[in-house]
Amino acid sequence: MRTIKDKELHERYCNTCIEGPHSPFHELDDNSKSLLRQTSICRSYKKGDHIYEEGNLPVGLTCLISGKVKITKKGITGRNQIVRMAKPVGFIGYRAFFAEENHIASAEALEDSIVCIMKTELVIGIVRSNSNFAMNIIRALATDLGFSNRRTVTLTQKHIRGRLAESILVLRETYGCEKDDATLKVYLSREDLANLSNMTTSNAIRTLSNFAAEGVLELNGKAIKVIDWDLLEHISHLG
Amino acid sequence: MRTIKDKELHERYCNTCIEGPHSPFHELDDNSKSLLRQTSICRSYKKGDHIYEEGNLPVGLTCLISGKVKITKKGITGRNQIVRMAKPVGFIGYRAFFAEENHIASAEALEDSIVCIMKTELVIGIVRSNSNFAMNIIRALATDLGFSNRRTVTLTQKHIRGRLAESILVLRETYGCEKDDATLKVYLSREDLANLSNMTTSNAIRTLSNFAAEGVLELNGKAIKVIDWDLLEHISHLG
DNA sequence: GTGAGCCTGTGTTTTATAACACGACCGGGC
């Protein structure tokens, strides 16, 4: 982890999350925006770095500017469950921030990533004074809660094939595909894929090979190129 | 289901959720409160009635006034997962309401229950104009999301005994105990207990009997009297 | 280059839990 001190870089990164077209900060008055820029800090993380840790208190509202991040939660057995995959631009760890609780999961950079951390009091002030911003947070939390509830059921009820198929679909949903419209834009280890789908690494590897043998997808190292999205969706639906 | 038309009854029920000490409506101005009272409707449901159905659009913000409600989500296999147990006074189906989505789960009364349904536009107006109310909603959603994430991991990773033990602890957390400080104040069928803990009914019955044989708890019909909370917590922690 | 160590891959065994099958009980309606 490295704090970005270069003024221009800092400003550019901040603006990514403050001025972005879908940003909840977008419509703030200039005064609030400039306050945000002045008080927030930007940090860069290398692939594999932890951005925050399960059990710790959030230090501010953290926005992912670039890179990819997995949100994982330790289970009793030591096996990690990937709770969510985060993409830029979006908040990470904002659940704990708004619940005023410790983090219940950790965030780890899947690629080199940059985040912007905003001062707690300032953000809370903005939520209280700007109802559109508050509504955005409410909608984001409600959407995430829906995702989590849906996930609970599929991870507990679907069989291995269905779980893995669904995970691949979720990954496309989140990160999209390369220009060929087939290769996932995210390159996960088999272990991460397993932790996302609630299975052992061996079973992720095995099931992935089966999918390849069946012509659903092609594997090339960490690249997953899906040949037949319909079939994949069908496998996911079947359970 | 029966709509409550008696004016006095209606007012009394409304006040339960508007004036209650922990109610997010508590501190509204009198004008908003009276508008809420005038425009909201109260309904009573018999045990077993469905209050809302997976796939439907929320008709308003629904507040549980009295009774107990289970929130269930259908899986692929047909098995239901109980996503949450609701107690009065509290909102049900508010996730879908605020996400502006269809319900992803159904609500069924476990006992005779009464709910109050508030007009969508009015509630949204209140959220937008009252930052404390908005913060309450944010905090509630963030808390529920934490619960859901934690549940996802334990339901997928813990073994049967751990899952059932945890469910019983969650039930105490939610509904509390009778005066003996040992008997759960909620009386679920074995099937509901199973659906809460992600297992088959047979296994819920079997595991419950095992707990009884081990002296962790005593069973008397649907009543669960826990003898050794520490041991139960230990079993839950062990997984 | 050349280990060392992780990631990937595959076969085999073990185990937790679902699925099935059946009987007893219990409570409500006629």
Add this chain to the structure above:
DNA sequence: GCCCGGTCGTGTTATAAAACACAGGCTCAC
């Protein structure tokens, strides 16, 4: 009363997935 459908309980079997074990290959450091 007495049937009868739903809940409860228990033994048996089947099976999905974990656990284990081992081997080849890639990658990174030195």
